[in-house]
Amino acid sequence: MxxxxxxxxxxVAPRLRRPGWRDPRLIVGLVLLFGSVAAxxxxxxxxxQLRAVYAARxxxxxxxxxxxxxxxxxxxxxxxxxxxxxxAQSALPAGAVLTRTVGAGELVPMAAIGSAAxxxxxxxxxPFDGAPPGGLVAGxxxxxxxxxxxxxxxxxxxxxxxxxADDIEVFAVSAPGTGLNSARxxxxxxxxxxxxxxxxxxxxxNEARISVLPVLGTPRPAGRS
Numbered sequence: 001m002x003x004x005x006x007x008x009x010x011x012v013a014p015r016l017r018r019p020g021w022r023d024p025r026l027i028v029g030l031v032l033l034f035g036s037v038a039a040x041x042x043x044x045x046x047x048x049q050l051r052a053v054y055a056a057r058x059x060x061x062x063x064x065x066x067x068x069x070x071x072x073x074x075x076x077x078x079x080x081x082x083x084x085x086x087x088a089q090s091a092l093p094a095g096a097v098l099t100r101t102v103g104a105g106e107l108v109p110m111a112a113i114g115s116a117a118x119x120x121x122x123x124x125x126x127p128f129d130g131a132p133p134g135g136l137v138a139g140x141x142x143x144x145x146x147x148x149x150x151x152x153x154x155x156x157x158x159x160x161x162x163x164x165a166d167d168i169e170v171f172a173v174s175a176p177g178t179g180l181n182s183a184r185x186x187x188x189x190x191x192x193x194x195x196x197x198x199x200x201x202x203x204x205x206n207e208a209r210i211s212v213l214p215v216l217g218t219p220r221p222a223g224r225s
Contacts, residue, residue: 050075052088056102059138061123061171062191064098066113076107084110101169101191103139121191123171124200126210128186132173135214136188140170144190145211146203158209165196167215188212 054071064070066086073088086092086108099114126144136142147161172189190212192200203210 049077051077051085054086054088054092054108056104056106056108059104059171060098060102061189062098062100062121063116063119063123064102066092066096066098066108068092071108074107086110086113101139101171119194121169121193122197124190124192124197124204126188126190126204126212128188128212130176130186132175132186133188133212133214135216136170136173136212137214138170138172141167141215142170142190143213143215144168144192144196144200144203145213146199146208147211148203148206148208161209161211164199164203165192168192168196170212170214 052073052075054066055074057070057072060070071086071092076085093113095115096113097116097119098108098112099118099120100112102108102112143163144165145161146164147158150157150159169191170188171191172187174187174189176186202208
């Protein structure tokens with residue numbers, strides 16, 4: 001019996017079809033491509049809006065001269081051309097000082113810059129013994145009371161206390177022997193308005209008993225430590 005020869009079977013490979021414009025895969029790919037391009041363009045545009053401005057390295061009281069050692073440069077996104085902050089791309093204004101407290105890390109507003117002659121408060125240091133007076137924090141508000149020494153030589157003690165300044169800003173509180181304060185007594189740095197300055201300095205010079213009382217319910221400014 002003759003064995004018939006088997007004809008070889010040839011597999012026909014499927015022909016690849018070029019994707020058409022209606023192919024969902026092509027549409028998804030184009031959407032992703034254009035989306036990434038748009039996102040990149042947006043990031044570049046936003047980066048171009050960043051502006052170099054000055055911020056305070058630490059909390060700065062009124063009267064602080066504007067120098068590079070008390071300021072740092074930060075890049076922030078601001079609205080408008082000036083945005084009201086001290087531009088770090090320009091030279092620091094000569095002879096300018098802060099006219100109000102600027103907190104640590106706060107951007108320096110142009111409205112807080114002026115001349116020394118425009119200052120309305122002066123920093124005054126008031127020492128205290130023991131723990132810091134309760135409720136007094138940097139950025140808070142306080143009243144100052146003073147009891148002068150008795151005028152009668154035969155009677156030791158102090159006269160009745162009276163208020164010599166009201167609603168002043170507490171700039172710093174230093175406990176005894178902490179941080180840079182190595183003295184046995186602590187100190188309060190307060191910003192005294194010029195009209196009250198003579199009485200406060202007189203009380204300090206004549207060894208009056210001074211009490212600094214916090215004004216309760218006043219908010220603590222942001223950026224203060």
